[in-house]
Amino acid sequence: MTAATVLKEPAAGPVAHTTVAPLPGLGTARPVGAGWPMTRLSRDEAWGLLIGAPFGPADAGRVKGYQAGVGLMLDWLASQPGTSWQERWLSSGAGSDGRRWRHLPTAWLAGRAGSGSLHDWFFRALSTAIGADLFRPSLDWLVTASFRRGALPNIMAQCRDSAGFERLRSLCSAEPDVAPAAATRTAYRAALILAAKGGTIGDITTGDVLELLDIEAREHGTAVGATHMFYRVLHAMGVFGDQAPKSLRELRTSGQRTCDQMIDRYGLVCRPVRDLLVDYLRERQPALDYTSLESLAHYLGGLFWADLERHHPGIDSLNLPVEVAEAWKQRLRTVSRMSKGADGRTVETRAPRINYRECLTPVRAFYLDLAHWAVEDPARWGPWVALCPVGSEEINRKKDKRHRKSRMDARTRERLPVLPVLTRTVAERRAQAAALLDAARPTPAGKSFTAAGQTLIRIVPRRSAAAKVWVEDPAGGRRRDLGREEEHAFWAYAAVEVLRHTGIRVEELTELSHHSLVQYRLPTTGEIVPLLQIAPSKTDAERLLVVSPELAEVLSSIISRVRSERGAIPLVAAYDDRERLWSPPLPLLFQRRVGFEPRSINAGAIRDLLGAALIHTGLVDPTTGQSLRFTPHDFRRLFITEAILGGLPPHIAQVIAGHRDINTTMGYKAVYPDEAIQSHLAFLRRRRALRPTEEYRVPTDEEWQEFLGHFERRKVSIGTCGRAFASACIHEHACVRCALLWPDPAQRTRLVEIRDNLVARIAEAEREGWLGEVEGLRVSLAGAQDKLVQLDRQTRPTAATHLGLPNRPATR
Incomplete structure (x- = not known):
């Protein structure tokens, strides 16, 4: 049995892993296994394997040091308890902590004479033994350990699966957007799984991939990068079979619950x-x-x-x-x-x-x-x-429905007048972001440029992706990703324009595809009318909308943006977060490239884009004082309101909106009935025609000054006179008796003095026998007391009266 044939033997069959949940119909994470042919080799067999091709160095000057390092590494492992190299590795304790494992073999080397100069050769031999499958460290150790990582993919490619690594690298290089660092990371991840699980690339399961990515996320606290491309490349190689999802997002997404x-x-x-x-x-x-x-x-x-x-x-x-x-x-x-x-x-x-x-x-x-x-x-x-x-x-729910209708109508009336401000702002923001991006791309690093009224400095961060365009604002020192800003500005513009021109639901917006654009030839004139086919959503009924010139311009810009270099719109699968299902791949219009793969823009992203666009408009909600908020469904109500205001019959608006009941459509419109408005206006015209025409003449300056002076001349010491303009005082300026006097709370002390004085004058008149004045003084006294009662009623604190709750009967 040759070394190559031993190394290419597949590992044990897939079994359930304790940390990765099995997926129906798919492989799960493989265990390390208790024994395999390479770990059972004797010391002499292992020595012969590691010093031979392809593990030994090609440079003859380095052979002696390498062989000495191999001998020390095998001696260290052989000194540990166990019958296999895997058992000895586990017994050494070095495999328990990938960050702090070197002190164990270092301490062993320190006790051996002449081993200090062979320190580096020892650790190189250790990484070579991993590639030779003498022992299999855990994925946790491999992700966190510090060793010669660059050699591991090369060793795996030379002796474990040369065809598999060659095809993996060719798939990565076939995509122009894939950076060399991402391709290297993909090959390194595959080498890690082979080192921990054994076998070849064809033996990798979806569970192995999930286990590795979960460990990376746990250990590093963030995504290392190119995770989705790693899964996609393995899927393109046919590693996972036909039943596996085509993307990592589909694999990680939970399906429908039972x-x-x-x-x-x-x-x-x-x-x-x-x-x-x-x-x-x-x-x-x-x-x-x-x-x-x-x-x-x-x-x-x-x-x-x-x-x-x-x-x-x-x-x-x-x-x-x-x-x-x-x-x-x-x-x-x-x-x-x-x-x-x-x-x-x-x-x-x-x-x-x-x-x-x-x-x-x-x-x-x-x-x-x-x-x-x-x-x-x-x-x-x-x-x-x-x-x-x-x-x-x-x-x-009749009362709740009326309240809801009132709230929605008020919301629509608040947003309908500011809709032009929003559309103008998103269009200007899109143009400015595109101008900044176009000016920044040819600018060398460290140089400044001016566009859209802004002066920025182009920078290239050390670990930035090649596709990103980073700049720095010299005014505030803030770094900005112009590519990301331009992308968000464009899709905010596209969402606003499509929603306001169609009135479709947000889930229907995300499901628009290139197949949604159809044509209809009028049988009378032969004119071709472009139509937008809306897929069944809430009412499970499709419908067709006429594409206006404004909508056609927006759709054309979207198609031009999402087209690939080959001229076709990429096929992407969209996830319905309500039904928890993935749609089949479609040429969706609302898609963007994230990393190395195109993804659909979901409803949550649309809402976030609208929220960011509203902040740039500066519009404020009058009730809360915060930035005005638009939801995608607001555009649906605005569309129906504008359509009916423009003369579109309600039953046609019902068909366009896709409502089953016309009452639903009428509930969406936030306008008064046209016939009621027209009848009221006609009534006002008739009433105006019956009144004298001189009432509608322009007043002279003297009349206007007389009118304004009336409000100044009716102020008195204890309040304000409320009589009408150009009317005489019926009480001969005995204001305390007049019901039209509005007493001032600040003058209550004066009213009390007047009341006390009237009481004293009545007593004097009765004592002196002036009975003719007593009756008049009593009328004034009643008026003064009434004014004091009015003031007390205005300033008196009102206490809530608890009426209690009615007893509920025990049975219904």
């Missing part, structure tokens, strides 16, 4: 109720899509029963006491929100839950379904039938 997993994530203590909820979800599953099923599990498992168990430990019955049910509903009315205070600390606050009644509806349906199913299958569902804690009147 009904058990949906409920178990809430950690319910009562096992019977947990099993009941799982059975209930399975019974409802055929009639629901995955998103609705997961929402139902959240309502029943999270918001209902998990909350009851937290506040009532030991609860095990659906028959809830009245006070328990009321307390649960009271807690459900609010939701916890985290916000930062003025001092920067995070503060937890409670806010009203907007969808409170929507949370009650699934609970009521759960109780009623159990009662209904118990009639058909009493043995299974009958023991769980209980009085429903949610009454029918509590799930009436």
Whole structure:
């Protein structure tokens, strides 16, 4: 048996690994194994293997030092307990810590005479023994250890799998965007897996890749780089088979949860109720899509029963006491929100839950379904039938719908006038970012350039990717990635323009592909009309939209951007985070290149781009004082509102929007009914026609000054006179008697003096017999007392009166 044939023997078959979850239909991480032919070699056989080709140095002047290092390395391992080289390596303790392992062999070398000059040869021989498969260190050790890393891929390529490494390198060099450092990292990762697991590149499993990448992320605290390319190259080589996902993101993405997993994530203590909820979800599953099923599990498992168990430990019955049910509903009315205070600390606050009644509806349906199913299958569902804690009147959502409609209309009316500001800002930002990037690319490092009104300095960081364009702002010293800024500016512009010209949903936006552009020839004129085909989403019905010239320009710029050098749009798979499914590869329009692979732009990224674009507009929300916030669905409401305002019939707007019910479309428009507005305007015109024309003449300067002076002349010592303009005083300026006097709270002391003086004058008049003045003085006194009562009513603190709560009947 030759050395080459021994080294190319595959490792043991794949078995489950303890740290990597097995994937259905895919290989899992392989164990190191207890024994293989190379680790069972004797010392003489190992010596002959390591000093021979291809392990020994080709330079004759280095052979003596290398052979001495091999002898010392084998002697060190042979001094450890064990019957195989793998057992001796594990017994040495050096494989337990990759960062601090050298002190063990160094201490052993220090005790041997003449070994000081052979220190470097010893560690080179150790790395060669790893490549020769004498022993297999763990991946943790290989990722963190400090040894001759450059030799390991070369050794693996020479003696383990020359064809595999040659094909791996050729695939990396075939892509122009792949930097040499990324190709070297890919080959080094493959060598690490072969060193730890044995075999060839064809034996690597998806579990091996996940295990290595997880260890790298754990040890280094961040991604080392080229992780996705490493998986993609191995997949292109056919290492993982046809059933493996085509990208690392698909491999790492969790699929749809089962009904058990949906409920178990809430950690319910009562096992019977947990099993009941799982059975209930399975019974409802055929009639629901995955998103609705997961929402139902959240309502029943999270918001209902998990909350009851937290506040009532030991609860095990659906028959809830009245006070328990009321307390649960009271807690459900609010939701916890985290916000930062003025001092920067995070503060937890409670806010009203907007969808409170929507949370009650699934609970009521759960109780009623159990009662209904118990009639058909009493043995299974009958023991769980209980009085429903949610009454029918509590799930009436008419009032909530009216409030929601009011909130959405107000939101649309606030954003419709500022839409031109947003569109203009994103277009200018895109043009400025493109101008800066174009000016920075030909600028040498360390030189300054001026574009779009900004002067920047081109810099090239030491560890920057070749495709990135870094600059430094001399004003603030901040470093900027112009390529990233230009990419974000473009896709923010594209999202705003497509959303406002089509009114499509955000999930429909992310699913637009090159296949969505179709043509239709009018049968009457033969004119070709470009159409945009919207894939089925929420209503499971596709629809067609006419492509306007403005929309055609935007779509053309998107297609030109995402096209590859070959002229075709790359095929990418998109992940539906609601359904937890990957779509088949499609030429999606909203895609961008991340690292070395194209990826779809998801709905979350679209929202982030819109948020960043709104910050640059400077628009402020008048209610919160913070930056105005646009959601993708706001553009849908704005589109429908503008369409109906422009004269588009509502039933046509319904078809364009993809609504099943026209009432939904009418609920989206935030305008008053046109007929009501026109009738009101006609009424105003008729009323104006009946009034004298001289009332509409322009007042003279004297009349205008007289009008303004009226407001100054009606001020008195104890308040302000509220009589109308050009009207006479009916009380002959006895202001204290007049109901039109608005008393000033600051003049209350004067009013008290007037009241006391009137009391004294009435007493004097009665004493002197001036009865003619008594009646008039009493009228003034009543007026002064009335004014004091008015002031006291204005300044009196109002205390809340607790009316109590009505007693709820025990039964419904």
